[in-house]
Amino acid sequence: MIANQHEKGWEIIYHRAHALLAAELAGHWNVKDRPIRWLETIAAISHHDDLEKEWEGNHLNEAGGPLDFTLEKKTDVNKLREHTENARYRGRWVAMLISMHMSFINEASRGELPELDSFLDEQLENQKQWRKELNITKDQAADAYGFLLWCERLSLILCHKQLPDGERALEITSYLNNTRYDVMQRSDRSVTVKPWAFQEQEFTVRVEACYLDQMQFSSNDELTEALKTAPIKTLEWKFVK
Numbered sequence: 001m002i003a004n005q006h007e008k009g010w011e012i013i014y015h016r017a018h019a020l021l022a023a024e025l026a027g028h029w030n031v032k033d034r035p036i037r038w039l040e041t042i043a044a045i046s047h048h049d050d051l052e053k054e055w056e057g058n059h060l061n062e063a064g065g066p067l068d069f070t071l072e073k074k075t076d077v078n079k080l081r082e083h084t085e086n087a088r089y090r091g092r093w094v095a096m097l098i099s100m101h102m103s104f105i106n107e108a109s110r111g112e113l114p115e116l117d118s119f120l121d122e123q124l125e126n127q128k129q130w131r132k133e134l135n136i137t138k139d140q141a142a143d144a145y146g147f148l149l150w151c152e153r154l155s156l157i158l159c160h161k162q163l164p165d166g167e168r169a170l171e172i173t174s175y176l177n178n179t180r181y182d183v184m185q186r187s188d189r190s191v192t193v194k195p196w197a198f199q200e201q202e203f204t205v206r207v208e209a210c211y212l213d214q215m216q217f218s219s220n221d222e223l224t225e226a227l228k229t230a231p232i233k234t235l236e237w238k239f240v241k
Contacts, residue, residue, distance in 0.1 A: 001059065002159045003066040009212040010066050012227060013159045013235075019046055021207040022155035026147070028198045028205075028239075033177075035144040036136070037093050044097035045148050047090065059223060064216035066223060075106065077115045084123065096130040099123045100145045146176040154193075157183060158237055159207060163191065190240040202240040208232050 002013040023046035035041055061067045080102055087098035103123045110117055131141055153173050157163065164170050169182035172193070182194050190202075210230040217223040 001066060001069060002156075003068040004159075004161055005065075006211070009214050012066060012210045012212065012230070013207060014210075015069060017207050017209075018155050018159050019152075021158065021205060022046070022148075022151040024205045025154055026151045028200060028203050029147075030197055030199050033197070035147045036140060037144070040091060040093040041097065041144050041147065043090060044087075044094040045151050047087070047094070047098070059220055060217060064218065066212070066217075075109060075113065075116055077113065077119050080106065081119055081122075084126075092130045092134055096127055096134070096141060097145055097148055099126050099130075100141065101148065103127070104145075104149070143177075146173075149173060150176045150181065154183060155207075158191075158205075158235075169194070186240075190238045192240055196241045198239065198241075202238065204236055204238045206234050206236050208234055 001015060002018060004011040004013075023042050026042050026045050059067050084095065084099050084102055088095040100123075103120060106116065106120060110120055127141070131138060150173050157170065157172065162170065163183065163185040165185075167184055167186055169184045172181040172183050174180045179195070181197065183191060184194070185191050210227055210232055212226050212230055214226070217226065
C-alpha cells in the first residue's frame, strides 16, 4: 500500500489502485509513439503490482502505522516467483514485461540471498526465451518496458503527493526514448508534462484513496478492519498541455 500521513491519520492508496492509475496514464499516450502490442502492454501496466495484497502478511511499521511499500526491507522470493508465474496466464508478452519489472527492482539486491540470485537468473532466461518465441528484439522489449516504467513512475509521483510547489519541475524518468520527461503542477492545480507525451490536449485521471482517522494500530487485523470500513474519496488530476 501507499501510506500518506495527513492531519488526522493516514491516506491509503492500494498498490493495485496505483497500477490502475498508471494504466490510465498509459491509455492517453500519443498514438504515434505507442509501443508494439499496445493493449497487452496496458494489461501488464495494470497488473504489474498484483504481487501486493493488502490483507496478507505484515503491513505495520515499527511505530504501528501502515507500512508504505517503499519502506519494506524484506524480499520474499516465493512471492516474487508466484507473481511472475501468475503473469504467464495473461500471455507471454505480459509475463515478459512483469518479469522485466521484477528484474529491474531486484537486481540491486543480487548477492544478498542465493535464492534471489537464482530467481533473477531464471528471469533473464525466461525473458530471452519469450523474446525468441514472440519474435521481437531486445530493444523492442526494452522500449515497451521503458513505457511501463514511465507510467508507473508518474503514477507513484501522483499517489505519493510528490508534485513540487511553486511550479517547479520534477523528473519522471529518462529511461524512455532516451528523453528526459518532467512533470509540473501549475498554480491553477492543473498538471503538465514536458515534453507533452499524450494524445489529447487535456484529460483527467483518477484514483481512489481510503482515509484512516487514527495513527497507530495494535495488529494487522485491526488495520485490516479499519481499512474495510474507512471512507473512500476519489483523487483527480487534470493534465493540460
